Amino acid sequence: MRYFDVPDARGVAVIVHGAGEHSGRYRWLVEKWNQHGFDCLLGDLPGQGESRGKRGHIDSFQKYIKTVDVWLKHARTKQLPIVLVGHSMGGLISIRTLMEKDHSFVEALVLSSPCLQLAMDIPAPKKAAAKMLNHVAPAFSMNAGLSPEQTTRSEQVREEYARDPLRVTKVSARWYHELEKAMRLTRRYPEKMPNIPVLLLAAGEDYVIDKQAGMAWFNDLQINHKMYKEWDGLYHELFNEPEKEEVFRFTIGFVNMLFP
Numbered sequence: 001m002r003y004f005d006v007p008d009a010r011g012v013a014v015i016v017h018g019a020g021e022h023s024g025r026y027r028w029l030v031e032k033w034n035q036h037g038f039d040c041l042l043g044d045l046p047g048q049g050e051s052r053g054k055r056g057h058i059d060s061f062q063k064y065i066k067t068v069d070v071w072l073k074h075a076r077t078k079q080l081p082i083v084l085v086g087h088s089m090g091g092l093i094s095i096r097t098l099m100e101k102d103h104s105f106v107e108a109l110v111l112s113s114p115c116l117q118l119a120m121d122i123p124a125p126k127k128a129a130a131k132m133l134n135h136v137a138p139a140f141s142m143n144a145g146l147s148p149e150q151t152t153r154s155e156q157v158r159e160e161y162a163r164d165p166l167r168v169t170k171v172s173a174r175w176y177h178e179l180e181k182a183m184r185l186t187r188r189y190p191e192k193m194p195n196i197p198v199l200l201l202a203a204g205e206d207y208v209i210d211k212q213a214g215m216a217w218f219n220d221l222q223i224n225h226k227m228y229k230e231w232d233g234l235y236h237e238l239f240n241e242p243e244k245e246e247v248f249r250f251t252i253g254f255v256n257m258l259f260p
Contacts, residue, residue: 001043001071006034011081011107011259014071015042018088018115019179020056020146020168022049025161029085029239032248036255038083041075043067045093047175049166057172061096061182068097076105081259087112088209088236089179096182099192108197108258110251113206113236116183117213150207152237187213190220197225199254201247204232227254 002023013033017023023042030040044051046063058064068084075082084106086094091114098106146169148158161167200218202211211230218228229250231238238247 001041001074003074004030004034004040006037006039008037009039009078009080010037011083011255012039012041012075012078013083013085014068014075015040016068016071016084016086016090016094017042017045017048018090019048019171021161021164022166024049024166025164026239028244029248032252036252039075039078039080041071043071045090048168054172056168056170056175058175058178061093061178064093065097065100068093069101069103072097072101072103072106081107083108083110083255085110085112086114087239089115091115092179092182092186095186095193098194098196099186099189104194106194106196108199108255110254111198111200111214112238113203113209113211114200114214115179115209116187116217117210118183119207119210146208150236152235152240154240154242157237157240183213187217190217191222193221193223195223197254197258198223198227199251200226200228201238201251202228202230203234203236203238204230205234206236208236225258 015026015029017026022044026042030042033040046067047053047055047057072082072084082105084094091111094109094111095114097103098109148161152158198221200214202214215228218226231243231247234241234243238244241247
């Protein structure tokens with residue numbers, strides 16, 4: 001867990017990264033939040049980046065939730081408004097954390113391409129194999145099937161990610177099982193989402209997650225303040241796209257309405 005502070009901060013952005021990556025990929029986004037008066041707190045999720053444990057494996061999705069719970073409680077000690085920012089699987093973790101833990105002190109949630117359903121159609125034999133392995137060999141790993149070309153149109157980001165030694169390319173049968181269960185529960189119970197402002201940013205060309213699942217969940221939210229924005233032609237990693245400045249301007253505009 002790392003904390004980046006600024007003088008006279010007006011809030012804290014707690015950033016939760018996606019699957020297969022790590023917090024070090026968010027330097028640009030941290031700088032943008034800092035420039036707009038927000039401290040930033042982020043770290044590597046279990047089994048990802050430089051964290052402990054088998055890479056690409058998780059015994060239970062609850063471990064992710066407990067990790068983000070610790071981050072939020074640490075951010076709360078700063079006694080500043082907190083904005084929870086989750087990308088892809090980090091978005092799913094953020095939603096689950098707010099649904100399952102009492103974080104009434106979190107002022108807003110920003111979701112970047114939240115993973116509520118995968119875009120890839122997993123073949124039935126592979127699903128059956130993963131289900132069996134979850135019981136007999138839960139730590140058995142298989143290729144995640146995700147390439148840099150599917151996540152962003154930025155050649156520079158693609159090249160950096162392909163060379164990244166912390167990149168996770170294989171996931172375990174248990175990890176897949178836990179992800180599937182978390183996505184299913186989130187879609188099934190939108191009423192469990194606390195009544196805080198939510199901004200959902202969707203990629204128009206997302207080859208990683210099913211944006212329609214995110215939109216359906218968003219439409220079912222019974223909250224007072226929510227905003228949905230889809231970016232035509234942009235890929236999954238909205239904050240790594242060539243138009244990332246525009247994406248962040250929209251994001252900080254939403255937050256500025258809450259914290260003038």
